[in-house]
Amino acid sequence: MKASLPVTNHMETRPDIDPTPEPKKKLKKVNKGFKQLAVYIMLILFASAFVVPFFWLLSGSLKSSSELFANPPVWIPEVFQWSNYKEAFTSFPFLLYFKNTLIIVFFTCVGAVMSNSLIAYGFSRIEWKYRDGVFILVLATLMLPFQVIMVPLFLIFKDIGWIGTFYPLIIPHFFGNPFFIFLLRQFFIGIPKELSESAKMDGASELTIFLRIILPLSKPILATVVIFQFIEAWRDFLGPLIFLSDNRLYTLSLGVQQIMSENDPRWALLMAVGVAMTLPVIIIFFFLQRYFIEGITFTGSKG
C-alpha cells in the first residue's frame, strides 16, 4: 500500500495544482511523435528485461554443456543442439505425461467455465437476501493456504476412493473458484439489467436468460477464465504430486524433474522441457489474448 499513499496525497492536493498553460499547437505534432518514440524505447527496455530470462532458457536448451557454463556467458549457441530436445523427450514418458496434463487441463477448464459462470450469475444477476454477505465468504476462501487443507482433503478423497485417479485434480473445479467467481461477477454486473428484464417479461426463466443472453455476451471473460485455468492446471505441481500415486497418471510438471539425476543433472535437457512446456501455452495465449484483455472488468462499464 505504500505506493498508493503518495497518490492519496496528490489527490488531496489536486485543487492546488494549476493547470499548465495551453501548449502551442505547432509543438503538438512533434510532441506526439516524440511521445511515441519514448513509449517505444521504454517498452523495448522493459520487454527485454522480461524476455531475457526466457531467451536464456531457450538458448540454454540449445547449448552444448560447455557453452552452458561459459564465462562470460554465451548468448547464442554456435551449433544448435537440437539433440537436447530429442534426448529430453525420450528420457521420460513425455507423450504420456503430456496427454495426462491435457486431460486434466481440459476437464478443469470445462469445470471452471460451467460452474463459475453459474455461480457468478447467482451472485450478480439475481437479487436475493444475504447475497453480498455470502459473497464476502466467497472472497474469504481465497485466503486459504493449500498446505493446510491438503491433508484433510487427501483424507476425503481417499474415503471416496479417488486417490490415484484424476478426480481429485478435476472434480473440485466443478464447484467454483473464488477468483473466477469474482471476475465473472464483475463482468455480469456490467451487462445492462434491461436485457434480463425484457426477457423476463416474455416469460423466460433465469436459466434461459443465463444460457441465451448472458453466456453469449460473456465470451471474452470466459476466455479469460479458460486461460487462467489452463495455466494453473498446466503448472500445478503440488496437487498432482500428492494426489496421483501412479506414474502412468503423472503430469508434465512432475515429470520435468525426472530428467534430473541427483548424481548427474542434465541442465540442457531440463531447459528443453521447460521450453517445450512453455511454447504451446504462449501460442494459445497469442491467439486468445485480445478477448482475454477485453473480458476483465472492474467498473462494470463493459458488456
Place this chain on the structure above:
Amino acid sequence: MKKIFVFLIFLLAMSITMIGCSSGTTSDENENTGDSSDSSSSDNQGGDGASAGSFTYWYPWGGDSETWDEWRMEKYEEETGVSIDAVYAPPDGGLSNGKLLSAISGGNPPDLVISNDYALAYGLAAQGALEPIDEYLANAGFSEDDVLEGFVPLMKQEDGNTYLFPQDSNVNLLYYNVEMFEEAGLDPDQPPQTIEELDAAAEALTKVEGDEIERLGFIPWLDAGDGSYLWGWVFGANFFDPENNQVTLNQQALIDTYEWMDGYAQKYNPEKIKSFTSGFGGAFSPDHPFFTGKVAMTVNGNWFANALKLYSPDTEYRVAAIPSPEGGRENATTFGTNVFLVPKGAENPQAAIDFALYGSKQDILADNINTWRSISIWKETTDAIEWENDHVYDMVLDVAASSNSGHPALTSIAGQMADELMSLRDSVIYNDNNVADLLQAAEEKMQKEVDEN
C-alpha cells in the same frame, strides 16, 4: 470469438482421443491393486522370499539413477516373477513434501520406499509411521552380523525393532588440488590431518589481491561441509544422547566447531565467500569452484571423483580423510545413506523386503558402485567391484570402515535440528553472534521438541 471455441474443441478432441488410450492404463492399475491385496495374505504366510506377487515401490531419482533402478527392477521381476508397481516420488521418496505422510495417514501407502534422506526416514520411524521389518528380514535370511557396524544404529529404534534398511551409502573426503599444493610449497603426499594443519594449508593456498579474492585455500561450509552435522561430528560432538533422551548441543566440541568456522568468516567476509564460490549447477557443471580453481581444497562425497572425471578431467587431485582436531573424530565421516523403509499399513511388506535385500546386494549394486564409488553396507566384498588399486576408493573403504564414521543425531527431530543448526551457523558466520548463547538456546528449543514427541 470463434477461436476460443475452435481451441476448446481442439482440446476436447485431443482429450477424447487420449482418454481412449488412457482407459487402458487405468484398468491395468486396478488389476494390479487387486493382485496385491490377493497376494499379500499368501505372501505373509509363505514368507520364503521367492513368492510371486506384486508390491508398490516409490523411488526418488530421475535420470541415470532411475535408469539403473529400472534395470534392477526388471531383472528382479524376471528372476522372481514378482511384479513391481514403481512410482517416481521426488525429491526424496515423498518424505519431505507430505506425499508419504498423506498416503500413510490415508491408509493408502506404498509397500516400499527408498529415500536419500536417512535422517528424515529415521524421524518417520520414531514417529511411528513405519512398519518394523525384523520379521520379514529374518524370513528372508538376513543377519545383522553381515552388515558394517556403522549402519546398525541407523536401522534400529529405541524399541529394539528394525525400521530402516540401507541400500548403499556415501562417505565424505577431503579433495585437494595437487598442483596448487606444489605451487604453495606444500607436500601433496602429506595432506593436512589436523585442523591446525588444514588451517595452515588453507592460509598458504589462499590468494588475496587487495580487496579481491583470487583463490581460497579452504572454506568449511562449502559442499559437504554445508551439511549441518558434518563438522560437529568430526569435532567430536554428539548431538543427542539417546539413553537419556537429551539434546546435547551446548558442548565444547560444537562451540569449537562454530568458532572455527567463524574464524574463516571474519577473515574473508562470508557474503563474499559465498558469492565467490557459488556456481550454478553445483558439482555437476564445469562451474564448480574446485574445478575452476577458486578453491584448493574441499570436502565432498565419493561421487565427486566421478564428477571430476566428467567435468574437470584435467584437475589433478587427491583425497584424504577429513582433518580433525585433537579430541575429535579421526578418519571419520558422516554417511550419506540411501535407506529402504516400509510404511505403516503396507499390504505386502514381505515382498518389499525381499526386493530391498535383493537390491542392496553388491553384485546388483556393482554398476552403481563402479560409477560413483559408493559403498555397500556389507562387510564382505564382491569381485563385481572394479576399484582395485584406486586411490580414491581405497580411501572411501578406509573411512567407511572406520569406527568413527556414523550417522549423527539419530533422533525423531533430526530434520528440524539440522535446520536449526544451519540457521545457527549462518547467524554465527554472518553476524558474528556468540556461539555458546546460540547453542544453549537451540538446545533448549530442541529439547522441548523431543519432550513433546
Place this chain on the structure above:
Amino acid sequence: MNTERRNLRNGLLFISPWIIGFLFFTIYPLFSSLYYSLTKYNLITEPEFVGLQNYRELLFVDDVFFTVLGNTMYMIFVGLTLTTIVTIFIAILLNTKDIKGMSFFRVVFFIPTLVPFVVLAILWIWILQPDSGVVNSVLGLIGIEGPGWFASPKWAKPGFILMMIWMSGNMILIYLAALGDIPKTLYEAASIDGANVLQKVFHITLPMLRPAILFNGITGMIAIFQSFAEAFIITNGGPDNATLFYSLYLYKNAFQYFNMGYASAMAWILLIIALTMTLIFFRLSKRWE
C-alpha cells in the same frame, strides 16, 4: 414477497455448486485444521488435545516465527509495492494508442508466468549467479559490481522480488483491462484543461485503476503468503533465514518436523492476518475514493 422468495431460491440454486464445494472442499478441511491447531498431531498417531498451546508457542516463544513473518511482510510491503508500480507503468505503456506490435509486447510480458516452477527456480539461480550470471554480467558492463543475490542475507529477498516482478504478467493484464475501461472523455477533458501526462496519470488513471489495484493487491498478497515452491528449491530458507517465508515454514513444520498441529495453528494465524490486511486494503481504498 413472492418474487423475493423466488429470487432467493433461484439465487441459491445458481450458487449451489459453490455451496457444495464450500462445504466439502473448504469448510470441512478448514475446521479439521482448526481442530488440529488445538492438538499435537503428527499425522500418524491420534491427535492429542493441547488447547491453545500451539498458538501460545507461536506468538510468545518461537522467535523464528517472527523472522518468518517479517520476511513475508517485507515481500508484501516492499516487493508487492514495487511490483505494483512497475506493472502499472508497463500497463500504461501497453495501453498507448497507435503503437504497432502491441499484441507481441503483451505476449512478451505474459510469457514468464507460463514457465513451470522447477524450471523457473533453476533458471533464476542461473540468472542471478553472482559471478557469471546474466544480471551481474549486464551490471558489470555498466560498471556496477553486482551483489551476491541468493548468496547474501541482504540481497536474497531483493532477488525474489526481481523474480516476482518478472512473473507479474497476470497483474499487467488486469491493469491493462482496467485501463481499457477508463472513458476516453476524461482524458480529452483533461487535455483541454491543459493537463500534462503526469497529471493525467495521477489525477485520472490511478484513481480509475483503484478497483484493479485493490484486486491485484489482495490477490498478490495472498500469492505471497502462499508461495513457497521457489524459496523451497532455490534457498530452502537461507542464508541466515533471510528467505524463510510463511508457507515454507508452515510446510516444514507440517511435513518435515511432524508438527501438523503447529502448522495448522500457523495457517489459522495466516488466515486472520490475511483477512485483516484485506479489510485494511478495503478501508484504504475507500478513503482514497
